[in-house]
Amino acid sequence: MSTKLKRKAQLQCPNWYLGNCIGCDIYIDKKYLKRNNWAPVLLSIDSKKSDKPCIVEKGCDYFNKFIK
Numbered sequence: 001m002s003t004k005l006k007r008k009a010q011l012q013c014p015n016w017y018l019g020n021c022i023g024c025d026i027y028i029d030k031k032y033l034k035r036n037n038w039a040p041v042l043l044s045i046d047s048k049k050s051d052k053p054c055i056v057e058k059g060c061d062y063f064n065k066f067i068k
């Protein structure tokens, strides 16, 4: 681990696990939210990131949305 971004991911990203990424993402269905005025928070596992080394230096949407 060498960069500030990786250090920040290590300290603040809930997906960080021993240098690898758990790959969990969270989202809501915005159309459902608009129709019902509420929406469940959904979780999914991104198989491209799960159990692989953290890719924050190459660009990570999760990191940019929730941590940066």
Ligand code: SF4
Pocket (backbone or CB within 6 Å): 009, 013, 014, 015, 016, 017, 020, 021, 022, 023, 049, 053, 054, 055, 056, 060, 061, 062, 063
């Ligand atoms: S790849 Fe992204 S989501 Fe996964 S541990 Fe790194 S910063 Fe977190």
